[in-house]
Amino acid sequence: MSKEMLDTLLSRRTVREYTDRKIEKEDLDKILEAGMRASNCGNMQLYSTIVTRKQENKDALCKLHFGQPMVKNADVVLTVCADVNRFHKYCEIRNAKPSYNNFLWFQVSTIDATICSQAMVTAAETLGIGACYLGTVTYMAKPIAELLNLPKHVVPVTTITLGYPATMPELTERLPLEAVVHDEQYQDYTSEDLERLYEDFEKLPQIQKYIKESKQENLAKVFTEVRYPEKDSLTFSKAYMDFAKEQDMM
């Protein structure tokens, strides 16, 4: 039993293409409940999830996610938010003085929203439902928040698209375990370490193809020149921080 469950975790794939099959309300509720059962700081539940199922709303969200087709093609889109609004208001009606509008609690609520997210993704996957995370919500936090009517003290952290898999992609390659795990103390990486750790990864046919299609000389440059160029990072970084400040979360 436990072996089978572990295998589900070890063989999972991100699913970006979905069939027309709808997710039953009962299953969606189980997924949402699994998120709530995961750990959270002080049991304050400093997160909220916005469920988008109406096609017109998915279409509007899709535009804000740079047109990524998963958003309009998924049966369900979840926008998971760091939310200190609910607890802040609860403190106010109990005559207690809240102090959650600072960087510490933005981080804590971001972490709790993410723990909740991953529990939902795993729950979906155990039900045979495919999931995909979209980081673009951090780039477009403000317009997405406006669309979803997010009040002060709420900032979107991640977006998850859910649907039954139309295609099941290959297992994605990862670095060897030793690349991301440190025994007792962090051992910083020498150039030789990095050459060794990235060697097999860089040689993969799909990575070679990806580099060629991106017209770059190596994998690192695909990231720095094409996917996440500095100017975009700085623009989106400023926009996300400005929005967090505007929401009184910093």
Next chain:
Amino acid sequence: MSKEMLDTLLSRRTVREYTDRKIEKEDLDKILEAGMRASNCGNMQLYSTIVTRKQENKDALCKLHFGQPMVKNADVVLTVCADVNRFHKYCEIRNAKPSYNNFLWFQVSTIDATICSQAMVTAAETLGIGACYLGTVTYMAKPIAELLNLPKHVVPVTTITLGYPATMPELTERLPLEAVVHDEQYQDYTSEDLERLYEDFEKLPQIQKYIKESKQENLAKVFTEVRYPEKDSLTFSKAYMDFAKEQDMM
């Protein structure tokens, strides 16, 4: 099968008391691998996990976690970090210009480290191993980073203690699902909504006991006066942000 797996997610508990039984190396590796199999942004794997098993190191970590006994009593302590150092250095040896030292990437790597963390926790729980998250790592990020030898571009995000359960606590109460889930758009909470959503929660005998022991008049005040008073929030908030800046992650 899927139902049984889902039940594991829906009935999980945070485990803070452990037996002396050791976690097999093979099982620990599966847990760490499950973390790596979870989704991450662009497959850059912007996280690192420091594994602490030596008792002297657990004792030292325990002190920095305000003496919380889980840290010294757990068989394994995992400190999961947002890590843009590895990828930054990889870009440098490939003559690519990295731009990961800003708020956007601090958030992305924090989210990815947390997704990895929750996949590890679930993997542990499927193996019958208990887990507990410790948020105190964010309060004490700098001294913990020094102890673990974390270089520039690495900031600890969360700590997880792992061990076989000595006791299995009751299932923790949560707010009703409708309190944290919004249909299509965020519906902000009125005072009446909050009274209704918190009603059952506040009435629980364990919550009443907790309020009484904390010598407070209500649950909200337990949080604002005892657990997370404003002065501590502001102190730890400043310390965490200062450390993130010092690590060139903001």
